[in-house]
Amino acid sequence: MSWFGRLSEGLSKSTKKLANNITGLATGTLPLDEERLDAIEEALIAADLGPRVAARIRDRLADQKYAKGIDDDGVRAVVADEVAQVLAPVARPLAITHRPQVILVVGVNGSGKTTTIAKLANRFKADGRSVMLAAGDTFRAAAIAQLRIWADRVGVPIVAGDQGGDAASLAFEAVKRAMDEGIDVLIIDTAGRLQNKTGLMDELAKLKRVIAKLDPAAPHDVVLVLDATTGQNALSQIEVFGQVAGVTGLVMTKLDGSARGGMLVAAAETFGLPIHAIGVGEAMDDLQPFTAQEFAAALVGAA
Amino acid sequence: MFDSLSERLGGIFDRLRGRGALTEIDVRAAMREVRVALLEADVALPVVKDFIEATTARAIGAEVIKSVTPGQMVVKIVNDSLIELLSGGEDIPPLKVNVTPPAVIMMVGLQGSGKTTSTAKLAGWLGTRERKKVLMASLDVARPAAQEQLRVLGEQAGIATLPIIAGQTPVQIAERARQSARLQGFDVVLLDTAGRLGVDEALMAEMAAIAGATNPDEILLVVDSLTGQDAVNVASAFKARVPLTGVILTRMDGDARGGAALSMRSVTGTPIRFAGTGEKLDALEAFDAARVAGRILGMGDIVGLVEKAAANFEAEQAEKMAEKLARGQFDMDDLRQQLAQMKKMGGLSGLAAMMPGMGAAKKAMDSGAINPKLLDRMEAIILSMTMKERTKPEILTAKRKIRIANGSGTTVQDVNKVLKMHQEMANAMKRLKKMGGMKGMMKMLAGMGGGMPGPEGGGAAADPGGAIDMGALGRMFGRPGMGSLPPGFNKFGRK
Numbered sequence: 001m002s003w004f005g006r007l008s009e010g011l012s013k014s015t016k017k018l019a020n021n022i023t024g025l026a027t028g029t030l031p032l033d034e035e036r037l038d039a040i041e042e043a044l045i046a047a048d049l050g051p052r053v054a055a056r057i058r059d060r061l062a063d064q065k066y067a068k069g070i071d072d073d074g075v076r077a078v079v080a081d082e083v084a085q086v087l088a089p090v091a092r093p094l095a096i097t098h099r100p101q102v103i104l105v106v107g108v109n110g111s112g113k114t115t116t117i118a119k120l121a122n123r124f125k126a127d128g129r130s131v132m133l134a135a136g137d138t139f140r141a142a143a144i145a146q147l148r149i150w151a152d153r154v155g156v157p158i159v160a161g162d163q164g165g166d167a168a169s170l171a172f173e174a175v176k177r178a179m180d181e182g183i184d185v186l187i188i189d190t191a192g193r194l195q196n197k198t199g200l201m202d203e204l205a206k207l208k209r210v211i212a213k214l215d216p217a218a219p220h221d222v223v224l225v226l227d228a229t230t231g232q233n234a235l236s237q238i239e240v241f242g243q244v245a246g247v248t249g250l251v252m253t254k255l256d257g258s259a260r261g262g263m264l265v266a267a268a269e270t271f272g273l274p275i276h277a278i279g280v281g282e283a284m285d286d287l288q289p290f291t292a293q294e295f296a297a298a299l300v301g302a303a
Numbered sequence: 304m305f306d307s308l309s310e311r312l313g314g315i316f317d318r319l320r321g322r323g324a325l326t327e328i329d330v331r332a333a334m335r336e337v338r339v340a341l342l343e344a345d346v347a348l349p350v351v352k353d354f355i356e357a358t359t360a361r362a363i364g365a366e367v368i369k370s371v372t373p374g375q376m377v378v379k380i381v382n383d384s385l386i387e388l389l390s391g392g393e394d395i396p397p398l399k400v401n402v403t404p405p406a407v408i409m410m411v412g413l414q415g416s417g418k419t420t421s422t423a424k425l426a427g428w429l430g431t432r433e434r435k436k437v438l439m440a441s442l443d444v445a446r447p448a449a450q451e452q453l454r455v456l457g458e459q460a461g462i463a464t465l466p467i468i469a470g471q472t473p474v475q476i477a478e479r480a481r482q483s484a485r486l487q488g489f490d491v492v493l494l495d496t497a498g499r500l501g502v503d504e505a506l507m508a509e510m511a512a513i514a515g516a517t518n519p520d521e522i523l524l525v526v527d528s529l530t531g532q533d534a535v536n537v538a539s540a541f542k543a544r545v546p547l548t549g550v551i552l553t554r555m556d557g558d559a560r561g562g563a564a565l566s567m568r569s570v571t572g573t574p575i576r577f578a579g580t581g582e583k584l585d586a587l588e589a590f591d592a593a594r595v596a597g598r599i600l601g602m603g604d605i606v607g608l609v610e611k612a613a614a615n616f617e618a619e620q621a622e623k624m625a626e627k628l629a630r631g632q633f634d635m636d637d638l639r640q641q642l643a644q645m646k647k648m649g650g651l652s653g654l655a656a657m658m659p660g661m662g663a664a665k666k667a668m669d670s671g672a673i674n675p676k677l678l679d680r681m682e683a684i685i686l687s688m689t690m691k692e693r694t695k696p697e698i699l700t701a702k703r704k705i706r707i708a709n710g711s712g713t714t715v716q717d718v719n720k721v722l723k724m725h726q727e728m729a730n731a732m733k734r735l736k737k738m739g740g741m742k743g744m745m746k747m748l749a750g751m752g753g754g755m756p757g758p759e760g761g762g763a764a765a766d767p768g769g770a771i772d773m774g775a776l777g778r779m780f781g782r783p784g785m786g787s788l789p790p791g792f793n794k795f796g797r798k
Contacts, residue, residue, distance in 0.1 A: 042348060048531040051342040109554065109582075110415025110527065139582070141459070142452035149447035163455075196558040227415060231345030231531020233559040254414065257500035258540065259533035282445065 032070055037062055040079060047299060048262035049083075050232050053269060057082050080296040086265050087292035092274035094120070094221060094249065096129065100178040100186045102211060102218040104171075106204060106245050107225035108237060109192030112253035114143065116225050116279060117187050118150035119287035125154060129184035134174035135160035136167045136207070139191040147189055154284070157183075167191065167203065168210040175214045188219070195240035204245045222247045223276065228254045228261035235263065238271050253279035256286070260299055330362045337381065345562035347535040350388075350569045358384045382596055388565055390592035395574040398549075399520040400435055405484035405492045407517050410551075411510055411541055412525035414498030417553035419449065421525050421579055422495040423456035424587035425551070428577075430462060435490040440465035440480035442473035442513060443497035453495055460584045463489070473497070473509060477517045494519070501540025514545045521548045524571065528552045528578075530563040538570035547571050552590065553579035561595050633729040635693035638721075639685040642678050683711035684721050696722055 037058050044054035060082055070078070094103070103120070107113050114137070121131045133151050135158060137143035144160050151158035159174040171188050178186040190207070193200035211218045224247040226234050241247045252261050255278050264275060275290040334355050341351045362380045400406045408425070410418045422439055429435040439457055441464070443449035450467045457464035465480045477494055484492040496513060499506035514522060522545050526537065541547060550567045555578040568575055575590040685693065687710035692699055699707075699722065701715075708715045 045342055046348045046532050048533070051339045108529065108557070110417055112415055140452070141455035142448040145448035145451050146446070194554060194557040197556075227527070227529075229413060229527065229531065229533045229537070230529045231533075231559070231562065232343055233345065233529045233531075233557065236558055254500070256502070257413065257533070258502050258536035259531070263531065 032061060032075070036075070040075070043300075044079075044262065047260040048231055050235075050263060050266045053086075053262075053266045076300050079300045080293075083265055083299055084292045084296035086268050087275070087296060090268045090272060090275050091290045091292045091295075092249070092276065093289050094223070094276040096124070096185060098217065098220050100132075100175070100183045101220050102175055102178070102215065103185065103187045103221040103223060104190065104208070104211075104219040104245070105187060105223050105225060106190050106241055106247070107192060108194055108227075108230075109140075111192065111225045111227040111230075112279060113137075113192065113225045114146050114150065114189055115282070116223075116251055116253060116287065117147065117189050118154060119279065119284055120187055120277075121150070121154045121156050121185075122284045123287060124185045125156060130182070131156040131185045131187065132174065132178050132181070132183045133158045134171055134186060134188040136171055136174075136189045137191040138163055138165045138167050138170065143189070143191070168207040171207050172210045172214065175211050175218060179214065195237050195244075201240065201244045204241075208245060221249060224250050224273075226250055226252045226261075226264075226267075228252050228259040229257065230263070232263060232266070235266060235270060238267055238273065242271065242273070247273060249274040249276045251275075251277050251279065251287075252290075256280045261295075262299060264295075327363045330359060334359050334362075341562065341565070344560035345529075345531045345534070345566075347532050347562075347566035347570070349535060350566045353569070354384060354388060354565070385565070385596035386592050389568055389575070389596055391568060391572075391574060395576070398429075398433075398576065400429060400433060400491050402520055404488070404490045405438070405481060406490065406521075407481060407492055407494065407519040408521045408523065409494045409496065409514060409517065409519040409545075410523050410525055411496050411545065411547075412498060413500060413527070413537060414446070416498065416525045416527045417551075417579055418498060418525045419443070419452050419456065419495050420582075420584075421523075421551050421553055421577075421587070422453065422493050423460055423462065424579065424584055425523075425577070426457075426462045426491075426493050427460045427584050428587050429491055436463075436488065437491045437493060438463050438465060438480065438484045438487070438489040439493045439495065440476055441467075441495045442476050443495060444471075444473060444476075445497040449497065456584065474512055474516050477513050481517055501537055507540070507544050510541075511544045522546060523549045523551050523576065524567075524573075525551045525553060526563060526567055528554050528561055528563050529557055529559045530566075534563045534566040535570050538567055542571055547573050549573050549576040551575075551577045551579065555588075556580045556586070564590075564595055633725070635685050635688060635696055635725060638725050638728065639682055639693075642682050642685075680711070680713055680717065681721050681724075684708075684713055684718055687711040696725060 040061065041054045041058040044057060045051055049057070057079065061078060064078070105113050105117050105120075117133060121133060124131045131154070133147060133156060135144040135147045137147070138161060141163065144163060148158055148160060159170065159177055161170045167190065174186060174188060177183075188207075188211075190204065191200075193204070195201065208219065208222075222241075222245050224238060224241050224245075226237065230237070238247065238250070250264075250267065250273055252264060252275065255261055261278075267273070268275070277287050278290050278295070280286050280288055337358070338351055338355050341354065342348065346354070358381055361384065398408070400408070410422050410425075412418050419441070422441075426437040426439050429437050439453055439462055441450040441453040443453075454464045454467065456462075465476070465483060468476075468479070471479070473496065480492050480494060483489075494513070494517065496510060497506070499510060501507065524538065524541050524547050526534065530537065550571055550573060552561075552564055552567065552575055555561065564575060575592075578588050578590045578595075580586045580588050684707060687707045688696075688699075692703065692707075699718075704715045704718045708718050711718075
């Protein structure tokens, strides 16, 4: 099944609802009146786009004068277009430009960092690159074991210490080893942390500083993993992780569920950070490049 | 970034406060803002609609006319409605763990919602609070090392876990867990299940099968408090397949405003039992509807602040401080102790987030206008003083100040600011003493305890060095100094 198929399937339940909300009031060709606009706005809010973005899209639709009438598919296409316009500039895959390219993966607890790392490693390996993982989550019980199992499954080396160890020194060692061994891509896992925990965020800043001692440009990418079920707090996550860790791009996970990840639209408007990929399942190849058109289409059920 | 719910509601009610009478138009205008605020706080749309409808109906009419200040009345109505929605109005029955052993508690939820950590926390809670012998079993055969994770957590917390046998299905493990618990005399067996998506038919069926096979006494849905609009889908999907009996909200220590709590309560129709409030295994608290509603309404998590402070504050120190206070003394060492106390309580921004009316201060901190290292620097300044200087700051001459500045790596201006702050705090202490010491404080507390940030309470936060600043709060609760943000602190922060 194509990723789009999987995404659509995952979203189908909620998409149906969204599509129904958008078009439920209309049969045949009807003017885009206040009532229909309200319904569209609410459907967008229910998809986690947030009240502000939803209101803006509603206004844009209202401006376009569909007084003559527009049918269901037309409404869906128009809404999808609006969403896609916002998302198009940020749909940029993770490009490998350095050697070793050091990718730091950060996020709140339970957002799916470790699984995403496994998927990324799998993809880079499939592209013919040598990959190394670093088990930088030294806090959560069995996090190291979890990444180790993934490393074995993907078939890549892993640098790991003990639980409770210093993540920064482990990262340092990993970067050093990656340099010595001529690895193409080094992906560093970190412990999940809530962005309002200053102490933990400082640790992240320290980890970055320590790596930069070996290679001033490292980490070349700082990827923030966002859980699609997260609501508007995702914006706070992007902002704070951005300030502390210098986030360079986003990956959104768990899009195979009923969550629609609409806050990516608000995020794209506010921060303009690249969205590298989306996670649409638990299997290793369920990490897919992000495409604005298709995501927008799936979001509003225009497929 | 979007305003927090409390800021937004604060703004509305400020406007309402300024007027003499409250009309239907006013209420509707306020409710429009409340609606947006709730949506921004991630309360699910249908829940918001119901809430707004009910609250508007309550706010317009007789109830409002009777009140002295209309603004206060609206705050109260919104607050009451929030508490009602969060608590469900009725008393929550205790967890059903006193059945014929073993009681079975099953944990369900999405991936990454915090089930495993919550399982260990709940086990610890049952062990210490309820004196139960608890066995934990992980049925998560999907996520790599998930069973290992629970085993390690069990080891850390001193809770028994079911030995791992590779290759068993979740239902087999669940049955083995119940069997072992019965044979080995455990009171409660906790089943930690794999994370699953509501749309994943196979896994949802598996979950129903586990519930069918073990007939749990409690099925708790573990939900991330950062969850957005999807909360409704999650709650209804799980509710449709297993008879949920309660909810655990995790990551309540995050900076989300708790909108998911409202959604969960209203969609599942089951009580929110616990709130996860940290990464440590004892960071599980009974869910307090009034407190969360208060936090949402911008009254700050005052109760939480006090509890946290009480836990941190050494009794001995408190006594010493109280004694000094009684004599109207407050020296630099006392100030340093306060700073150390503040640091323990999670630094400035952690404190500010909990305080009512401190949204602006927190923003200033986040934007870098107030440096979080401030506490460290202030401490360094005081530590660079001699003992004599600390007890009698008035002997500080320009020469001494230069020495202190050099010693602490700061400037004379910084030293002066600390001195100024100390002076203001000392004055505040004296004022307080005049007001009648502890009795006066309790009176003030009673005034605040009414629950509403009325014109007086709300206004004071904006009044620098006013009666109800952070320092006064600490003092009001009879524990001088703890967690106080000294008057004049704002001045120090500014560059």
